[in-house]
Amino acid sequence: xxxxxxxxxxxxxxxxxxxxxxxxxxxxxxxxxxxxxxxxxxxxxxxxxxxxxxxxxxxxxxxxxxxxxxxxxxxxxxxxxxxxxxxxxxxxxxxxxxxxxxxxxxxxxxxxxxxxxxxxxxxxxxxxxxxxxxxxxxxxxxxxxxxxxxxxxxxxxxxxxxxxxxxxxxxxxxxxxxxxxxxxxxxxxxxxxxxxxxxxxxxxxxxxxxxxxxxxxxxxxxxxxxxxxxxxxxxxxxxxxxxxxxxxxxxxxxxxxxxxxxxxxxxxxxxxxxxxxxxxxxxxxxxxxxxxxxxxxxxxxxxxxxxxxxxxxxxxxxxxxxxxxxxxxxxxxxxxxxxx
Amino acid sequence: xxxxxxxxxxxxxxxxxxxxxxxxxxxxxxxxxxxxxxxxxxxxxxxxxxxxxxxxxxxxxxxxxxxxxxxxxxxxxxxxxxxxxxxxxxxxxxxxxxxxxxxxxxxxxxxxxxxxxxxxxxxxxxxxxxxxxxxxxxxxxxxxxxxxxxxxxxxxxxxxxxxxxxxxxxxxxxxxxxxxxxxxxxxxxxxxxxxxxxxxxxxxxxxxxxxxxxxxxxxxxxxxxxxxxxxxxxxxxxxxxxxxxxxxxxxxxxxxxxxxxxxxxxxxxxxxxxxxxxxxxxxxxxxxxxxxxxxxxxxxxxxxxxxxxxxxxxxxxxxxxxxxxxxxxxxxxxxxxxxxxxxxxxxxxxxxxxxxxxxxxxxxxxxxxxxxxxxxxxxxxxxxxxxxxxxxxxxxxxxxxxxxxxxxxxxx
Numbered sequence: 001x002x003x004x005x006x007x008x009x010x011x012x013x014x015x016x017x018x019x020x021x022x023x024x025x026x027x028x029x030x031x032x033x034x035x036x037x038x039x040x041x042x043x044x045x046x047x048x049x050x051x052x053x054x055x056x057x058x059x060x061x062x063x064x065x066x067x068x069x070x071x072x073x074x075x076x077x078x079x080x081x082x083x084x085x086x087x088x089x090x091x092x093x094x095x096x097x098x099x100x101x102x103x104x105x106x107x108x109x110x111x112x113x114x115x116x117x118x119x120x121x122x123x124x125x126x127x128x129x130x131x132x133x134x135x136x137x138x139x140x141x142x143x144x145x146x147x148x149x150x151x152x153x154x155x156x157x158x159x160x161x162x163x164x165x166x167x168x169x170x171x172x173x174x175x176x177x178x179x180x181x182x183x184x185x186x187x188x189x190x191x192x193x194x195x196x197x198x199x200x201x202x203x204x205x206x207x208x209x210x211x212x213x214x215x216x217x218x219x220x221x222x223x224x225x226x227x228x229x230x231x232x233x234x235x236x237x238x239x240x241x242x243x244x245x246x247x248x249x250x251x252x253x254x255x256x257x258x259x260x261x262x263x264x265x266x267x268x269x270x271x272x273x274x275x276x277x278x279x280x281x282x283x284x285x286x287x288x289x290x291x292x293x294x295x296x297x298x299x300x301x302x303x304x305x306x307x308x309x310x311x312x313x314x315x316x317x318x319x320x321x322x323x324x325x326x327x328x329x330x331x332x333x334x335x336x337x338x339x340x
Numbered sequence: 341x342x343x344x345x346x347x348x349x350x351x352x353x354x355x356x357x358x359x360x361x362x363x364x365x366x367x368x369x370x371x372x373x374x375x376x377x378x379x380x381x382x383x384x385x386x387x388x389x390x391x392x393x394x395x396x397x398x399x400x401x402x403x404x405x406x407x408x409x410x411x412x413x414x415x416x417x418x419x420x421x422x423x424x425x426x427x428x429x430x431x432x433x434x435x436x437x438x439x440x441x442x443x444x445x446x447x448x449x450x451x452x453x454x455x456x457x458x459x460x461x462x463x464x465x466x467x468x469x470x471x472x473x474x475x476x477x478x479x480x481x482x483x484x485x486x487x488x489x490x491x492x493x494x495x496x497x498x499x500x501x502x503x504x505x506x507x508x509x510x511x512x513x514x515x516x517x518x519x520x521x522x523x524x525x526x527x528x529x530x531x532x533x534x535x536x537x538x539x540x541x542x543x544x545x546x547x548x549x550x551x552x553x554x555x556x557x558x559x560x561x562x563x564x565x566x567x568x569x570x571x572x573x574x575x576x577x578x579x580x581x582x583x584x585x586x587x588x589x590x591x592x593x594x595x596x597x598x599x600x601x602x603x604x605x606x607x608x609x610x611x612x613x614x615x616x617x618x619x620x621x622x623x624x625x626x627x628x629x630x631x632x633x634x635x636x637x638x639x640x641x642x643x644x645x646x647x648x649x650x651x652x653x654x655x656x657x658x659x660x661x662x663x664x665x666x667x668x669x670x671x672x673x674x675x676x677x678x679x680x681x682x683x684x685x686x687x688x689x690x691x692x693x694x695x696x697x698x699x700x701x702x703x704x705x706x707x708x709x710x711x712x713x714x715x716x717x718x719x720x721x722x723x724x725x726x727x728x729x730x731x732x733x734x735x736x737x738x739x740x741x742x743x744x745x746x747x748x749x750x751x752x
Contacts (some may be wrong), residue, residue: 249437250392253675257684263386263668264690266749267661268742271389276748279741296706299726300690303708308688 020132026110027145030130031157033108034119034176035320041161041172042066044099046223050090063087064096066172067251093290099123102161104174119154121174127153162318171254175320177248202303247272258315261308271318284321287313348531368396369466369678372455374445374618376401376429378408379663381470382750386671388436395678398463400434400455401579406751409524410660411472411743412493415532417699427751435752447620450642455738467674469637470624470647471667473614474523474642475660477628479583479611486586487607490531491523503606504535511539511605512547513539514591516581518612519553521629523650523658526705528566528610529557530695532577536571537698548572549602551579551593553612560695560705560727567731572625613658629653634711634718636665636673636683646670656709656718662691664750686711689718694739702735703728704742 048062049055050073061074069092074087101123111117118131120142129151130143142151158179163172262273270276273283284291290301290309304312341349356449373384376399384397406427414420441463447456448468456462476489490500509512513535517528519714531597532550539546555577557564568575576595583592590603614628624630631640636655639645648670649663656662666689673683692706705727709718728735 144660168470247389249388250390250394252394253391253679254685255672255676255679255681259390260668260672260684261688263672264665264688267664267690267746268692268747271749271752275741275745276752277744279738279745295726295728296692296704299706299722300692300708302726303690303710303721305686 002264021144021147022132027143027154029110029153030108031176031178033106034128034154034157035178037247038173038175038320039104039106040250041102041104041174042251043102044299045101046096047100048093050098062090062093062096064092064099102172102174122153126158128159129153148271171250171252173250175318177320192334256315258311258313261304262312267313271319273316281321282316283319285313289313348716364452368394370398370464371467371469371674372463372465373397373399373469373471374455375399375471375616375649376403376406376440377471377473377649377663378410378660378746378750379473379667380469381406381667382430382664383469383471383648383671384438385436385669385750386668387674388438390671391675391678395675396439397436398441399429400441400443400445400457400463401429402442402444405429406443406748407494408525408660408743409491409493410746411584411739412490412497412525412698413534414699415493415497416504416531417534417565418543419696419699422494422497427747429658429751431752445618445621448618450561450622450624450645453644459609466644467678468622468645469670469674470616470618470622470630470645470651471649471663472618472651474613474650475609475616477614479581479609481582482586483625487584487589487609489610490608491610491613500608503608504538507539507544507546507606509545510547510684512549512603513606513608514549514551514602515560515608516579516591516610517553518610519580520558521658522610522613524655524693525559525562526693526695526703528552529560529568530697531608532573533564533567533571533697534574534699540571541699544613546605549574549576549604550576551581551591551595552577553580554578559725560703562696563703563727563731577726581609581611613650615647619647619651626653633683634716635669635685635687636677637670638673638677654718656689657691657707659691659693659752661693661746662689662709664691664746665691690722692742694714694735694737694742696736697731700733700736701731703731704735704739718730 021028043063043065046064047056048060050062051059059073059075063072063074064070065072071090071092072087073090075086076090077086090219102121104119104121106117106119107114108117113133116131116133120129120131132141132143143154144150145152145155156179157176159174159176161174198264265282266273268279269282270279273281273285277282280289287309290313292298292301371387373380376384380399380401384399385397387397406429407422408425408427411425415422415425417688429438432438433440438576441457443457443459445455446452446458449456450468452464453466453468454462454464455468460658474491476491484496485499488499488503490496497696504513515528515532515535517562528550532548536548539548545745550568550573552575557575565575579589579593579595582594582599584607585591588603589605589607590601591607591609592601615625619625619630622639622642622645624641624643624645624647630651631653632638632647633640637646637648637652639647648666650658652666656666669684669689676683688708688710690706690708692704694702694703694704705725707725708721710721711717712719
């Protein structure tokens with residue numbers, strides 16, 4: 001019963017791979033979900049040759065908990081309902097260097113079965129694979145976009161890992177972002193061959209599909225002209241709130257002066273820099289945004305030292321830019337909007 | 341080089357059990373926040389957003405929902421409804437894992453670190469945040485349903501609206517402005533303008549008297565003097581209301597040592613103010629407000645008690661936007677303290693306020709405060725209080741962007 005198959009890009013044969021297809025709208029929605037949130041990572045996965053036999057076997061995977069610093073071997077014992085992956089504690093090896101990847105739980109709304117609402121972030125390839133389910137004989141299915149039976153990475157998606165260290169502990173966050181149309185795929189040199197049937201210029205290239213998924217924000221922009229009609233009654237706060245990104249609470253507190261200073265911007269620019277309306281989002285932005293033409297912002301800017309502004313933007317740059325809510329009201333214009 | 345990629349598993353009973361759980365952790369420290377307004381709700385949210393699972397947070401708030409005083413003058417002229425300004429605590433609960441207890445704190449024991457509730461239950465805390473907002477110093481025992489202050493939004497706002505809507509040609513509306521410090525410095529002047537504009541647009545030629553206990557308009561002097569003169573508002577500085585008669589609809593006023601009684605058709609007395617009840621229950625007040633270390637908002641009188649928003653004593657204005665700003669500084673300082681760290685030595689806070697002066701135009705005022713360690717004071721970080729050069733329609737719709745993000749940053 002103990003069975004776990006490792007798939008290497010060189011040795012894999014298509015018949016051993018299982019893939020589950022999903023509509024393009026699912027892929028787009030998933031990418032949007034990933035981009036709009038950040039995810040905490042509780043542990044790292046390493047391919048580790050326990051037997052020192054020169055090959056990575058099905059159970060040659062090591063999980064290192066960031067919470068406790070303890071190491072576990074995957075499928076060291078028979079899986080059970082309380083230990084679905086047969087983890088058993090092992091001595092932490094000294095020679096661990098870079099993790100191979102992370103599993104991240106999503107709780108993504110379009111996943112009917114939340115048990116499988118996970119992505120595997122492959123550190124080696126810089127790719128993200130979506131877990132979709134399991135087959136009747138208990139193999140995992142990963143998302144197979146082109147329907148050729150083998151798993152595909154989510155196209156046009158890159159990620160960054162942010163690690164903050166406190167004495168005795170590590171907190172790690174993964175943030176996803178949309179890359180240029182084919183950038184992330186072509187950069188995966190060794191893996192490209194195994195996804196040869198994946199066409200990066202197909203309908204999955206990100207920009208157009210992505211924006212069409214953002215129907216909530218586009219309907220918001222289109223309502224702009226009527227929003228401030230003479231009655232002022234069509235402005236609805238609750239309709240705006242649906243675009244607010246969900247978030248994952250950290251395991252522990254990590255002090256950061258830049259984060260605290262940046263939080264002083266959020267009254268006007270939204271929590272974590274994600275505006276809920278047409279005022280500009282500042283997440284992921286650079287320092288020049290600080291020196292805005294808006295007279296109120298100009299006044300605010302006078303109150304912060306250059307060192308403080310640097311700290312603020314060092315923090316804001318770690319936050320993924322909010323693709324959905326890009327402001328059309330980013331620049332102040334005296335002549336605009338005069339409604340006489 | 342090792343050959344590896346992603347992997348697949350067998351016998352997957354529950355993927356949720358993928359990651360081994362850490363050994364039983366000790367119960368995280370408990371922060372109790374009394375008051376769920378701009379300061380209290382923000383503090384609770386940011387404690388959880390930054391402290392996550394390392395901290396438990398409970399908000400004690402009597403009311404099931406919060407009704408924002410910000411924008412509430414626009415209920416008077418039908419631009420907003422109370423519903424538009426009402427916020428539930430659902431997101432604080434569901435998104436941040438905050439407990440919200442709708443009870444009234446009636447007893448605070450800072451030695452045993454316990455908060456007693458009106459129903460006999462109690463909460464123990466490791467850190468206590470007091471964000472009770474303001475309370476009123478009434479001149480005498482009059483009926484506030486007949487003479488509403490409308491300085492806490494909701495029922496009071498609607499009562500005031502009824503009075504204003506009932507005004508007829510030739511009748512007089514009188515409002516009084518409390519002695520500084522009071523909640524929302526531009527608020528009373530904004531209200532006078534909004535009401536004057538509303539009556540004018542309705543075609544009601546009523547008189548408007550504004551009694552101000554302060555020697556002059558407190559903020560945005562030029563703008564409000566200009567608007568008052570345009571609207572023909574009878575503005576009387578140095579005028580303290582010393583008694584209110586809710587039957588005769590009259591006030592006794594002392595202006596420059598001279599006492600008069602003014603009788604009108606509609607009264608809006610905004611009483612002088614003090615910190616909310618919780619600071620007195622905890623014994624952290626000095627006079628009407630509570631002194632704090634402005635790097636952390638920890639009480640200067642009791643350890644592990646923090647006071648944010650309108651009830652603390654400082655040079656910062658008493659208002660929702662800066663209450664939110666103070667709350668973040670406080671939340672961060674509490675989390676640092678729970679981790680054995682000192683607060684950030686030089687925090688910044690900021691204030692911004694858009695004020696409507698009619699149903700189509702607004703003005704604004706803003707400031708950044710920095711910590712002056714020599715005097716434990718928050719002082720202006722730039723030399724002036726910048727303000728809008730003039731009221732405009734652009735400011736008017738920007739006001740809703742400002743308020744929308746402020747509301748979301750506090751309650752969502």
